[in-house]
Structures are given as structure tokens and as C-alpha cells.
Amino acid sequence: MNEVNRPLSPVERWYRIAEEFSALNVVARVRVHGQLDVPLLRKGLDAVQTRHPLLRATITPGADPAFVAGAPPIPLREASGDWVRETDERELAERLDLHRGPLARAVVVAVEPGVHDLLLTVSHCVADAITVLSLAREWVESAAGQVFGELPALPAPEDLFPSRHRALRGTVGAAARVLSDQRKLRRADVRRLVPTAPVPDSARRTRLVHRELSPEQLEALRNACRRHGSTVHGALAAAMVTAVARDAGVTGPCHYGIGSPIDFRGEVGVSGQDAGAYIATVPSFVAYRPDGDFWDMATAVSRDLALRRSRGDHFSVITLLRWACPSGPADSEAFRRVVAARGPGNLCLSNIGVHDFPDRIGPWRLSGAQFTTGLSISGYLAATVNTSHGALFWNFSHIDHAVPGDRARRIADLSVATALEGLA
Secondary structure: OOOOOOOHHHHHHHHHHHHOOOOOOOEEEEEEEEOOOHHHHHHHHHHHHHHEEEEHHHEEOOOOOEEEEOOOOOOOEEEOOOHHHHHHHOOOOOOOOOOOOOEEEEEEEEEEEEEEEEEEEEEEEOOHHHHHHHHHHHHHHOOOOOOOOOOOOOOOOOHHOOOOHHHHHHHHHHHHHHHHHHHHOEEEEEEEEOOOOOOOHHHHOEEEEEEEEOOHHHHHHHHHHHOOOOOHHHHHHHHHHHHHHHHHHOOOOEEEEEEEEOOOOOOOOOOOOOEOOOOEEEEEEEEOOOOOHHHHHHHHHHHHHHHHHHHHHHHHHHHHHHOOOOOOOOOHHHHHHHHHHHOOOOOOEEEEEEOOOEEEEOOOEEEEEEEEEOOOOOOOEEEEEEEOOOEEEEEEEEOOOOOOOHHHHHHHHHHHHHHHHHOO
16 A cells, blocks of 8 residues: 655644644535435545545654554544534534544534535645545545545655745745745734734634625626626635724725635646645735725735736745744744744635536535635634535634634625625
């Protein structure tokens, strides 16, 4: 069997350090309509674990963490009720045991006769949004009897970077771009989301607010974006910045920083089926005016993100971890303070766009495939977005007490309302 046995790369080590302080889980959900037997799900889950070397791995403790094979089977828990509550109370709150493994767990939530929600939770050390949704799909497909071959163990993400981003010249350029963003953050008019109350890293607890746009609302948003020359991501980011500014009572012009994770799988030859975290978050500094034009903000974000992707800023963020990442939790305090004060995850929008999740697999009809994520160290509020089954799913993760539930719901509602107001 093809196993992964290698040291964690700097970015994987950083995720592991963050996980020591609070759960850094990525969660996929899909609703299954039709008769569903738990033994079939158990068999399908075992097949998924057999296919993916990282799901059979654990992470060794200590200052030189490594992936080693030997994880037990992925646990499957049964529950009933509401998937949002289950995700909020358990899946985002409870850490995975990285040292014992496995780096994933699953839940089948009985909603009503013939309707179940499947939840798959995976550590961010080995998963991003694409990973977890792909694994959820494979889980259902394997339960339906489809057979997949085993995937190879891949090198660390950084080892797959284009050569220009691994060479010394690329590293110098990476440092220059990141330092430029740090200088922008020191400008007097650049705002960040300010927590309602300080929360120590060890007490950070991610909560969930779920929102979505209907197929009709999504189509209207797409049409408006085409008219104004914006991407959907730009419009959602502008809506979130507006909501956060209004919630904070901002009365004058300023800039807000908002982070956008960029998926770089296609640039390093990795498929959507491969487990691993192949994203990097880059900042955009959005000019906000209380009386400003919404679509000016949206198109500015769209252009800025396209420029950053073309320059390879996402590679720069990860490349610098080679020198900046602490060796472990014990010596990470200074770096954690810097990331909390200046990191791009403070306010974040993770939008993977259209994700082609099937409407039917085997005997089952599927709906509502989406994802959410835990926050750690730098983030206070992050929205996760995907468009599947014709709808746009817009989940807001927030750190309890830093962004209390009523404030998070208010910002989520303001974000949705602002995006829909922009359709006029």
C-alpha cells in the first residue's frame, strides 16, 4: 500500500501549530435523499480511507513533526436533528487527535425518514475546501458501489511550486510583496474587524451562521456582475466589507482589509481528488465610503485579486513560511501575535465558485453540498462560499465572544442584504 512518510512542510507545520490551540477543521455537508443504511456508509468510508494515503496517516508530536502511516479507521457517528447545530456544536468545536489519528471523522445525521445529512470533517493540515467536498462525494460514490484506485502519496505542497517561486529570486520577490502589504496595513485609514472582546488563542471557539442565495437570487447576482464587470467573489467581498463597516458604525471613508484564499491546484499539477491543503490567503484593501458605489468596490476587489494571482502572491505567502514559521507551539507566541495583528485572515472570504457536485449518485438524490471551516489564530470572521445544485451557499464562521452570535448574525444578514441590494 502506498503510504505517506515525510516531514511536515512549513505550511503544514503552521496549520499543525494552529491546531494545538483550537480546532482547525474543514467540514463538508451533503444531503442524501433515499433509503440509506449505515453499514453501506461504513463500507464507503473505509474505501475512501484506503484510497487516500493522508487519511491513513497520523502526525508525530514534537519539534520535528512528520506524517507517518498507521491511523485507525475513520470514526462514523450517528446523530439526529439539524446539521447546522451538529456542525456548530461538535464538528467545528472538537479537535481531531492528530497524533493518534485519523485526521478525519464522519457523521450521519438523520433528518427524517429517507433524508440524511452527511458530515465529513478533516484536519486543515491535509485538507482544503476542494479536498473535503471531493472526499464527501467519494464517500457517497463508494457507498453506492463505485470502485476507485488508490492515489499516490504526493510531495509537500511547497515542493510542487513552479521553479520561479522556489528559487532565490522568487523568494526575494515574495518578501517584497508581503512587506508592501504590511506597510499598507500600517496606514491610518486601513481598518480591520475589531473583536467585541479579546479571546486568548487557547480559548478560540468557532461558531457557525448559515445563509444561502436561492437559484433565482444567484442568477440575478450573476447577471448584475456581468453588467458591471465584476466577479461574484468581488460582489460578495464588497457586501461583507460594507456589512462589517456598517456594523462598526463607520461614518467616513477608509480602507478595509479582506482576505481571499486562492486555490493553486491547477498551477502545481494536483487534481481536485487529491487530499491536501492547496490554498493561500492574500489580502485586498478595499476602499469603503458610506455613500460610495457598491460596484466600484466589487470591481476593485475583482481586479486586485486577478492581479495578485497573476503575480503569484499566493505562492509568496507560503514561501515566506519557510523562514518565518516557528518550529512548534512552544516558540510560536511572537509569530502568532504578528499573524493576529497583520494576517490576512482577520476578515476573510473563501469562495471556491461553482463546484460540480452531482445531483444524483446511485439510488440517491443529493442536494445542499457545501463546506465550512474552523478559524484559528488570526481570523475573527470568515465566510465560505460554493455554488452547487444551482444555489449559492454562504456560511459564516466566527470566533465566539470575539464576534458574538448576535453580531455574527447581524453581519451575515447585512452581507446578504447588501449583495441583493446591489442587484437593482
